[in-house]
Amino acid sequence: MSSPANVACLQSINFSLLKSGEASEISRLLQACQINGFFYLNLEDDAHGFLLDLAKALALLMGFYDEPLDIKLRSYKGEGMAGYKPIGTHAGLVEGKGDGYENFRVPKDDLFADTTTFPKQIYENKELFVRLVTTAHSIMTVILSALSDSLGVSGPDRFENKHRLHAPARAELQFLKYAKQTVNGPNVGFGKHTDIGTLNLLLFDDWGLQVLCPEHGSWEYVQPKKHQAVVNVGDTLHALSHQQLRSVVHRVKPVKENQDRCRFSTGYFLRAENQTLIRDSNGEQRTALQYYERKFKVYQEPHEVQKLTSIITGGMEKMSNVIQGDQTS
Ligand SMILES: O=C(O)CCC(=O)C(=O)O
Numbered sequence: 001m002s003s004p005a006n007v008a009c010l011q012s013i014n015f016s017l018l019k020s021g022e023a024s025e026i027s028r029l030l031q032a033c034q035i036n037g038f039f040y041l042n043l044e045d046d047a048h049g050f051l052l053d054l055a056k057a058l059a060l061l062m063g064f065y066d067e068p069l070d071i072k073l074r075s076y077k078g079e080g081m082a083g084y085k086p087i088g089t090h091a092g093l094v095e096g097k098g099d100g101y102e103n104f105r106v107p108k109d110d111l112f113a114d115t116t117t118f119p120k121q122i123y124e125n126k127e128l129f130v131r132l133v134t135t136a137h138s139i140m141t142v143i144l145s146a147l148s149d150s151l152g153v154s155g156p157d158r159f160e161n162k163h164r165l166h167a168p169a170r171a172e173l174q175f176l177k178y179a180k181q182t183v184n185g186p187n188v189g190f191g192k193h194t195d196i197g198t199l200n201l202l203l204f205d206d207w208g209l210q211v212l213c214p215e216h217g218s219w220e221y222v223q224p225k226k227h228q229a230v231v232n233v234g235d236t237l238h239a240l241s242h243q244q245l246r247s248v249v250h251r252v253k254p255v256k257e258n259q260d261r262c263r264f265s266t267g268y269f270l271r272a273e274n275q276t277l278i279r280d281s282n283g284e285q286r287t288a289l290q291y292y293e294r295k296f297k298v299y300q301e302p303h304e305v306q307k308l309t310s311i312i313t314g315g316m317e318k319m320s321n322v323i324q325g326d327q328t329s
């Protein structure tokens, strides 16, 4: 489709330059995290295998989504829990309507444990999913280490030291499937929010994701780009960096031209080790695990209850010019 009029202007950071410690790329990364909180990560040169693995995993999940609902519901363990999430269980984009996506969340720790509770599409291909998590985690570690260096964070406080691969944490792979995109259905898009975790890495082929531009206070679409992941800072990294890195409000809004097909969005959601202490935007201190559980509870609340707390947007909304209550413009 042609580009929507309002497209976010995000920096593209080259992963292989970052990995080799190129100072100018590290400095561009820092700026992108400070100003926009969202950036493209070009994985073309270095992580081609990772992109292929992600596509294979998505194809397996598409097979799962094609199963009858009663089979899928065997993997539904309740709201906020890992596994399958049916459509419409959270407050969505439009006031009074539910969300427009199914999701499957595959926790890092469950992949490393010897669990058999996955559906066959994952269980029979566990090596692929373990490889995906391990590679995604190592990509995130390169980014965190560059950010620790840039901000002069040392010793145990270094961001990567709070995200060790085998330490218990709620990091996970996610496979979101948005139903055919229309703003008129009963369940629409993904409501405005910030992400609770540290960093997210997402890949998608279709328009839909919008960021609330911190500079302009307006909603801007994030252009899908081949071989480039979209990475964003979450509330945890905002807090761990003493508010120097920006967790930005975003949402998913259907695009008219794409109403004939589903939209898929896959990625790795990096979250801090469970016992990491985090001070939120209200100055309250909790562990990463408590903070995560609290935010997932609020996701399920209706819009009128969500409005009573700033946790859904990480307290970030008041830092930009968004019109309160605006859901669709
Ligand atoms: O589907 C997308 O592009 C974004 C999803 C998202 O914001 C999330 O899962 O937190």
Ligand SMILES: [Fe+2]
Pocket (backbone or CB within 6 Å): 193, 194, 195, 250
């Ligand atoms: Fe998000």
